Amino acid sequence: MDTELTALTIAEAGQRIRAKVLSPVDVTEAYLARMEALNPRLNAYVLPTADRARDDAKRAEAEIAGGNYRGPLHGIPIGLKDLYDTAGIRTSGGCKAYEDRVPAEDSTVARKLREAGAVLLGKLNTHELAYGTTTNNYWYGPTRNPWDTEMVPGGSSGGSGAATIASLAAGTMGTDTGGSIRIPASLCSCVGLKPTYGRVSKAGVMMMSWQLDHPGPLTRTVRDAAIMLSAVEGYDPRDACTERVGKVDYESAFTAGMEGLVVGVPRTYFFETLDEEVRSAVEAALEVFRRAGATVKHVELASFREPFAAIFNMVRTEATQFHAERMAANRDGFSPELQAILGQPPLSGLDYVAAQRAMMAYKEAVRAALEEVSVLVVPTTMAPASPIGASGVNVGGAELPHGIAYAGLTAPFNAAGVPALSLPCGFTAGGLPIGMQIVGRPFDEWTVIRAGHAYEQLTEWHKRRPALG
Amino acid sequence: MDTELTALTIAEAGQRIRAKVLSPVDVTEAYLARMEALNPRLNAYVLPTADRARDDAKRAEAEIAGGNYRGPLHGIPIGLKDLYDTAGIRTSGGCKAYEDRVPAEDSTVARKLREAGAVLLGKLNTHELAYGTTTNNYWYGPTRNPWDTEMVPGGSSGGSGAATIASLAAGTMGTDTGGSIRIPASLCSCVGLKPTYGRVSKAGVMMMSWQLDHPGPLTRTVRDAAIMLSAVEGYDPRDACTERVGKVDYESAFTAGMEGLVVGVPRTYFFETLDEEVRSAVEAALEVFRRAGATVKHVELASFREPFAAIFNMVRTEATQFHAERMAANRDGFSPELQAILGQPPLSGLDYVAAQRAMMAYKEAVRAALEEVSVLVVPTTMAPASPIGASGVNVGGAELPHGIAYAGLTAPFNAAGVPALSLPCGFTAGGLPIGMQIVGRPFDEWTVIRAGHAYEQLTEWHKRRPALG
Numbered sequence: 001m002d003t004e005l006t007a008l009t010i011a012e013a014g015q016r017i018r019a020k021v022l023s024p025v026d027v028t029e030a031y032l033a034r035m036e037a038l039n040p041r042l043n044a045y046v047l048p049t050a051d052r053a054r055d056d057a058k059r060a061e062a063e064i065a066g067g068n069y070r071g072p073l074h075g076i077p078i079g080l081k082d083l084y085d086t087a088g089i090r091t092s093g094g095c096k097a098y099e100d101r102v103p104a105e106d107s108t109v110a111r112k113l114r115e116a117g118a119v120l121l122g123k124l125n126t127h128e129l130a131y132g133t134t135t136n137n138y139w140y141g142p143t144r145n146p147w148d149t150e151m152v153p154g155g156s157s158g159g160s161g162a163a164t165i166a167s168l169a170a171g172t173m174g175t176d177t178g179g180s181i182r183i184p185a186s187l188c189s190c191v192g193l194k195p196t197y198g199r200v201s202k203a204g205v206m207m208m209s210w211q212l213d214h215p216g217p218l219t220r221t222v223r224d225a226a227i228m229l230s231a232v233e234g235y236d237p238r239d240a241c242t243e244r245v246g247k248v249d250y251e252s253a254f255t256a257g258m259e260g261l262v263v264g265v266p267r268t269y270f271f272e273t274l275d276e277e278v279r280s281a282v283e284a285a286l287e288v289f290r291r292a293g294a295t296v297k298h299v300e301l302a303s304f305r306e307p308f309a310a311i312f313n314m315v316r317t318e319a320t321q322f323h324a325e326r327m328a329a330n331r332d333g334f335s336p337e338l339q340a341i342l343g344q345p346p347l348s349g350l351d352y353v354a355a356q357r358a359m360m361a362y363k364e365a366v367r368a369a370l371e372e373v374s375v376l377v378v379p380t381t382m383a384p385a386s387p388i389g390a391s392g393v394n395v396g397g398a399e400l401p402h403g404i405a406y407a408g409l410t411a412p413f414n415a416a417g418v419p420a421l422s423l424p425c426g427f428t429a430g431g432l433p434i435g436m437q438i439v440g441r442p443f444d445e446w447t448v449i450r451a452g453h454a455y456e457q458l459t460e461w462h463k464r465r466p467a468l469g
Numbered sequence: 470m471d472t473e474l475t476a477l478t479i480a481e482a483g484q485r486i487r488a489k490v491l492s493p494v495d496v497t498e499a500y501l502a503r504m505e506a507l508n509p510r511l512n513a514y515v516l517p518t519a520d521r522a523r524d525d526a527k528r529a530e531a532e533i534a535g536g537n538y539r540g541p542l543h544g545i546p547i548g549l550k551d552l553y554d555t556a557g558i559r560t561s562g563g564c565k566a567y568e569d570r571v572p573a574e575d576s577t578v579a580r581k582l583r584e585a586g587a588v589l590l591g592k593l594n595t596h597e598l599a600y601g602t603t604t605n606n607y608w609y610g611p612t613r614n615p616w617d618t619e620m621v622p623g624g625s626s627g628g629s630g631a632a633t634i635a636s637l638a639a640g641t642m643g644t645d646t647g648g649s650i651r652i653p654a655s656l657c658s659c660v661g662l663k664p665t666y667g668r669v670s671k672a673g674v675m676m677m678s679w680q681l682d683h684p685g686p687l688t689r690t691v692r693d694a695a696i697m698l699s700a701v702e703g704y705d706p707r708d709a710c711t712e713r714v715g716k717v718d719y720e721s722a723f724t725a726g727m728e729g730l731v732v733g734v735p736r737t738y739f740f741e742t743l744d745e746e747v748r749s750a751v752e753a754a755l756e757v758f759r760r761a762g763a764t765v766k767h768v769e770l771a772s773f774r775e776p777f778a779a780i781f782n783m784v785r786t787e788a789t790q791f792h793a794e795r796m797a798a799n800r801d802g803f804s805p806e807l808q809a810i811l812g813q814p815p816l817s818g819l820d821y822v823a824a825q826r827a828m829m830a831y832k833e834a835v836r837a838a839l840e841e842v843s844v845l846v847v848p849t850t851m852a853p854a855s856p857i858g859a860s861g862v863n864v865g866g867a868e869l870p871h872g873i874a875y876a877g878l879t880a881p882f883n884a885a886g887v888p889a890l891s892l893p894c895g896f897t898a899g900g901l902p903i904g905m906q907i908v909g910r911p912f913d914e915w916t917v918i919r920a921g922h923a924y925e926q927l928t929e930w931h932k933r934r935p936a937l938g
């Protein structure tokens with residue numbers, strides 16, 4: 001396999017493509033070959049789209065040869081979680097009940113990536129309908145963690161996380177309702193960015209909860225995440241929740257460094273229940289911030305324990321409404337797990353409103369905490385990857401449900417709607433990745449990217465790759 | 470009465486105060502005298518705060534004398550709808566069940582106005598808990614329309630509308646969940662601005678529907694609305710729904726004129742059921758736009774008829790949840806009208822989610838329509854003011870419920886969350902005001918203000934005042 005080409009970051013490959021020293025066709029063929037070799041082991045892609053990829057690559061090559069360079073994603077091979085509508089390509093959300101779904105139109109994100117000249121390698125596995133944190137898909141089988149194929153990659157964007165770190169794509173798009181971008185980023189050692197609610201369009205993305213769904217990229221570096229964000233962000237009349245906020249120059253974030261940065265650490269709730277290796281890695285990361293000139297200080301932030309239950313039920317009520325028609329028509333097209341979840345009684349209208357108000361109150365608490373600091377830093381998951389098929393996650397000797405151990409520290413920032421970046425900050429003695437989150441003020445992705453990039457420059461974690469041959 | 474001082478707009482009074490040729494104390498005394506003379510007839514204020522006003526005015530005078538001029542609201546007497554929390558001053562929302570509510574803290578809007586140096590004249594009447602369009606308050610009595618005291622001023626911010634046009638305040642703040650700023654603006658011949666959802670903080674404003682409530686100003690000119698908006702707008706950690714959007718220079722909107730403006734007219738739904746004098750006035754206004762160099766074109770926009778019912782029930786469900794505790798404790802503290810509304814069964818959780826989705830779909834339709842034009846122009850209300858106590862509103866010979874005749878053309882823009890300005894565009898033969906709306910893209914208040922000001926400069930409607938002696 002030509003591992004040299006697939007080892008390039010988006011930024012590196014983009015520079016070479018722009019300089020016409022790297023051919024989009026060659027880099028695409030390298031990825032397709034690697035997918036053919038490794039996807040059977042990892043099951044990251046549920047639907048490779050090799051023909052489409054080759055067409056995209058040839059078009060990119062011709063355009064660039066003709067002097068029409070579109071930008072840093074031109075000719076770059078990427079993958080999309082199977083929740084993103086792709087015109088003419090099945091989009092089932094990992095659920096048999098939707099396997100006949102072949103959208104006529106691209107999601108806004110798919111369209112923007114196409115227009116940016118990206119090459120579509122295929123559709124990536126997800127926890128069924130994004131409703132879970134392991135990507136142990138009942139219909140399409142489990143995606144396997146590239147660092148240890150007996151382990152889960154996290155989810156629901158597990159296919160995206162596994163493909164990104166295994167170099168089966170230069171970058172991928174995931175979706176994040178309670179942590180579904182950041183959890184696989186943490187468990188697979190990727191960078192995963194959940195942008196501010198309203199920065200990236202959800203139009204044409206299969207809905208789980210319209211209030212908490214966030215589309216965003218998974219990449220191997222913070223810079224690559226910024227490149228993908230730039231391509232997909234922006235106001236979209238087709239998504240009522242997108243906001244008219246101006247274009248951001250993320251390039252300037254890469255030179256801003258640590259100096260003057262104020263890092264808030266909310267120890268209540270976020271540092272209470274943690275695997276000890278996760279705790280040590282995040283504490284060590286805070287020390288890196290301190291030494292590099294950032295101020296690290298404690299901030300108060302109310303526990304997410306109580307709002308969590310209400311918000312979880314709110315999400316379930318939304319997902320139940322969204323899937324009600326298919327569920328009525330084809331119950332057996334949903335896995336037993338989904339049938340059980342969506343079969344629970346939905347919230348009453350009054351309880352749903354109360355849950356929204358609990359969410360608003362928590363959102364305001366996060367915003368208040370962020371007034372005092374530039375960013376918050378917390379662990380991404382309470383524990384590293386756990387075995388596929390296990391009933392729960394071992395956190396410091398106790399077994400916690402996957403939804404708590406993996407989404408407990410990420411879901412708060414879906415409720416808050418603020419940008420949250422997960423990036424690698426260490427490995428366990430057993431060689432499993434550990435991630436931390438950098439959380440910013442609403443629409444202040446710039447500072448999150450600045451802090452993440454500055455940290456990345458001082459550490460080597462993001463350079464490690466799983467041994468896959 | 471010193472009608473000369475109370476006749477000044479905010480901009481005019483502000484210039485004189487700044488130049489130290491007008492004393493905040495004198496202008497405040499002029500307003501207090503006028504309130505004493507006219508409020509018994511109009512019932513605009515439910516709680517005048519003369520002592521507070523005199524304190525505010527003296528402080529403003531001293532500050533300005535000391536060279537500390539705060540800006541265009543310094544020393545300007547204003548009134549607040551009784552939904553805005555005011556520290557130490559009763560805030561009952563026009564409902565007996567809340568008459569013991571004396572907030573410890575100002576709402577964010579009240580605080581910002583205080584910090585801008587405005588003088589608080591008092592708390593203004595509202596339809597009980599903002600739940601209606603006539604301001605015929607069961608506990609505090611009806612507010613009367615200054616143009617004809619047998620007529621309603623519109624609502625729910627009827628006290629704000631009546632006080633503004635009767636010069637019982639230089640400007641006021643209202644709230645708008647289905648039209649409650651724009652309806653009284655239309656029926657009283659004021660300018661009323663419902664800003665983009667998320668531009669002005671709702672923190673400390675008694676809630677009706679967290680998804681549709683919009684705080685905003687009522688004034689006598691578009692320029693004055695911009696001055697008040699500038700003072701109160703902005704991100705607020707205390708309101709999870711406010712957005713981090715930059716400060717806007719509205720001053721530049723006053724010189725931009727009509728040239729190049731593209732005015733969209735959605736005739737479906739918005740022009741179907743109208744009083745003929747309202748229709749003529751709005752058509753004449755469109756002619757003013759045309760002659761002044763704007764392009765006026767038809768745009769397609771789906772009917773609001775179906776989403777209206779779902780959204781109305783969604784709002785009722787939210788209001789029911791918000792008032793449930795007081796209702797359980799003190800049912801008789803709510804009027805029979807409110808008991809009946811909030812006594813209806815709330816939506817189920819699934820129906821509530823479906824209503825939200827209907828709202829999102831409509832929002833996207835409005836955004837799509839706005840992609841093609843600078844602004845939309847439609848009538849504000851289907852008919853002018855109707856008699857106090859009437860069972861409905863006569864629209865072209867048929868009696869329609871108040872909620873349809875008055876809120877039917879305003880509520881769409883609460884659902885859409887886009888900025889909507891109501892401004893005077895004529896009078897009936899009987900001397901009752903007629904208003905039209907100028908509607909803009911999300912967070913594009915600038916263009917709405919530009920178009921409104923340009924129209925205002927070409928007409929005389931905004932200069933008419935009711936004959937009150």
